[in-house]
Amino acid sequence: MKKLINTPESVLDDALAGIAAAHPELTVDRENRVIHRADAPRPGKVTLISGGGSGHEPLHGGFVGPGMLDAACPGEVFTSPVPDQLLAAVRATDGGAGVVFVVKNYTGDVMNFSLAAELAAEEGIEVRTVLVNDDVAVEDSTFTAGRRGTGATVVVEKVAGALAERGAKAAEVASVGERAVAASRSFAVALTAATVPAAGRPGFDLPEDEIEVGVGIHGEPGRRRAPLRPARELVAEVVDTILADHTLSAGDEVIALVNGLGATPLLELYIVYGEVAARLAERGLTIARNLVGNYVTSLDMAGFSLTLTKADPELLELWDAPVHTAALRRG
Amino acid sequence: MRNDLDRELALAWLRTAAAAVERQHEELTALDAAIGDGDHGSNLRRGFAAVVAAVDALDADATPGTVLGKAGSTLISKVGGASGPLYGSALRVAGAALPAPTADLTALAEALRAGLGAVQKLGGAAVGDKTMIDAFEPAVAALERAAFDGFTLREASALAAEAAEAGARATIPLQARKGRASYLGPRSVGHQDPGATSTALLFRALAEAVTA
Numbered sequence: 001m002k003k004l005i006n007t008p009e010s011v012l013d014d015a016l017a018g019i020a021a022a023h024p025e026l027t028v029d030r031e032n033r034v035i036h037r038a039d040a041p042r043p044g045k046v047t048l049i050s051g052g053g054s055g056h057e058p059l060h061g062g063f064v065g066p067g068m069l070d071a072a073c074p075g076e077v078f079t080s081p082v083p084d085q086l087l088a089a090v091r092a093t094d095g096g097a098g099v100v101f102v103v104k105n106y107t108g109d110v111m112n113f114s115l116a117a118e119l120a121a122e123e124g125i126e127v128r129t130v131l132v133n134d135d136v137a138v139e140d141s142t143f144t145a146g147r148r149g150t151g152a153t154v155v156v157e158k159v160a161g162a163l164a165e166r167g168a169k170a171a172e173v174a175s176v177g178e179r180a181v182a183a184s185r186s187f188a189v190a191l192t193a194a195t196v197p198a199a200g201r202p203g204f205d206l207p208e209d210e211i212e213v214g215v216g217i218h219g220e221p222g223r224r225r226a227p228l229r230p231a232r233e234l235v236a237e238v239v240d241t242i243l244a245d246h247t248l249s250a251g252d253e254v255i256a257l258v259n260g261l262g263a264t265p266l267l268e269l270y271i272v273y274g275e276v277a278a279r280l281a282e283r284g285l286t287i288a289r290n291l292v293g294n295y296v297t298s299l300d301m302a303g304f305s306l307t308l309t310k311a312d313p314e315l316l317e318l319w320d321a322p323v324h325t326a327a328l329r330r331g
Numbered sequence: 332m333r334n335d336l337d338r339e340l341a342l343a344w345l346r347t348a349a350a351a352v353e354r355q356h357e358e359l360t361a362l363d364a365a366i367g368d369g370d371h372g373s374n375l376r377r378g379f380a381a382v383v384a385a386v387d388a389l390d391a392d393a394t395p396g397t398v399l400g401k402a403g404s405t406l407i408s409k410v411g412g413a414s415g416p417l418y419g420s421a422l423r424v425a426g427a428a429l430p431a432p433t434a435d436l437t438a439l440a441e442a443l444r445a446g447l448g449a450v451q452k453l454g455g456a457a458v459g460d461k462t463m464i465d466a467f468e469p470a471v472a473a474l475e476r477a478a479f480d481g482f483t484l485r486e487a488s489a490l491a492a493e494a495a496e497a498g499a500r501a502t503i504p505l506q507a508r509k510g511r512a513s514y515l516g517p518r519s520v521g522h523q524d525p526g527a528t529s530t531a532l533l534f535r536a537l538a539e540a541v542t543a
Contacts, residue, residue, distance in 0.1 A: 008373075053411075053412075075411045075412070076370070076373075076374065076377075076411055076412075077370065078368045078369075078370055079370055079374055079410075079411040079412040080411045080412050080413075081411055082407065082408050082409065082410070082411045082415060083407060083408065083416075084408045106413075106511065107413040107454065107509065107510050107511065108411060108412035108413035108414075108415070108416070111413055111416040111417070111453055111454075112411060112412075112415070112416060115407065115416060137514075138513075138514050139516070143506075143508045143513070144508065144513040144514065144516075145509055145510055145511070145513045145514070148514060196364075196368065196369045196370055198360070198369075198370055198373035199360050199364055199369040199370065199373070201364075203364055203368065203369050204364075216511075216514055218367075218368035218511065219364075219368045219369060220366070220367055220368050220511055220512075220514060220515065221515060221518060223514075223515070223516060223518075224518075
């Protein structure tokens with residue numbers, strides 16, 4: 001393992017120290033491991049809180065700021081935050097208008113957020129939860145823990161954050177988040193495995209000429225192994241897999257997120273984006289908005305994920321609304 | 332040798348468990364890397380180190396239930412992931428069922444049955460899903476049988492440890508239906524479940540603490 005760390009045990013604490021130093025517009029509570037807006041709490045504004053294992057940067061801390069999240073709780077690497085941490089985030093940011101949790105569908109995240117919601121309720125704070133489960137690589141059945149939450153998390157945080165910023169009620173903020181989840185599908189391909197610092201070695205071994213198809217964001221292997229092929233062929237499989245599961249038809253518009261998994265250069269991500277745009281055009285679909293870059297990563301995993309969100313006027317307007325965070329800024 | 336669970340034995344159990352986790356964290360992490368994300372050992376190691384510090388700070392008049400309950404709430408607040416809430420709830424609920432200064436084998440088995448129920452409620456898993464339940468359920472059943480048959484705590488805890496270990500080994504051919512390993516589908520077959528393995532380790536720690 002070759003990483004820019006001090007010790008495997010101090011990765012999260014040392015990163016939080018760096019985030020605090022880099023972003024004076026954020027408050028970093030290093031003891032409770034909460035990153036929140038410096039101007040929180042804001043009376044009357046619904047509070048949007050997310051969190052999850054570290055290693056997915058800029059998710060979630062990079063999306064804290066006006067127009068997106070009020071607070072983010074980073075857990076240990078690839079491990080969900082704990083209820084105490086989430087409760088500290090609620091207390092630090094609650095402005096009396098209610099709290100909406102954005103939770104990626106992983107067993108540990110779901111349990112810890114749900115315990116935190118119970119604790120908050122005991123303090124008289126109403127919490128709603130938006131569960132993100134966009135990964136079509138996982139069969140959504142009683143034989144799995146359900147679909148994983150991946151790239152769509154960024155879309156959900158953006159549109160729900162924009163609506164919360166406008167003073168919407170908690171039920172409306174949660175509802176638009178759920179609508180964005182329902183409109184989104186994702187699929188990912190890995191060229192290399194991630195190395196968790198505490199483990200010290202890659203999560204799986206992959207020969208030079210093979211890839212993992214249908215990976216998540218936690219370093220676990222995907223649904224199958226396949227030979228490496230040109231980007232055009234890989235993108236064709238990814239797009240077709242998503243479309244087979246999506247309710248998109250010719251003439252529809254989408255928000256397309258071509259997301260790097262951590263170790264893939266932008267040069268390659270743009271090659272992927274070009275192929276995505278061409279493939280979607282062949283199917284009569286238009287990309288109304290896009291993001292190309294590293295947004296929901298998996299440490300040093302090479303590869304990409306594609307998220308397609310079916311667009312409508314409301315989602316587009318919220319997508320375009322001003323946002324001022326470390327990782328996403330416009331307006 | 333003891334035939335009841337008292338405060339000292341509860342403390343000894345947790346310290347033995349922490350030492351076992353410390354010794355075997357790399358093995359647990361390797362099992363987790365095969366079908367999960369490779370942090371089970373390091374997460375439990377962090378959690379049990381905090382557990383030992385927390386229970387050592389308890390008053391001398393603490394009941395075994397208080398000790399286990401404190402261990403549970405510490406795991407919930409330190410571990411994260413799924414194993415924090417699952418092990419944490421198991422110990423908290425088991426602890427709440429042990430209010431007296433000492434508990435006999437029957438009471439211990441009942442308390443651990445309640446703890447198992449908390450895990451099943453939280454995780455929704457059953458035997459055969461390739462989770463910690465595959466070790467936990469047979470271990471509790473062994474304790475119950477041993478209590479019914481009038482065995483000593485020493486004999487019962489040894490039988491429970493063996494049952495948990497057999498249950499953990501039996502997860503190897505299974506396909507995971509819960510937790511992160513379930514995302515792998517058929518690819519999860521052929522690997523021992525890390526959660527069932529750590530559960531077996533905790534029951535072995537009980538047997539060792541009773542014998543010591």
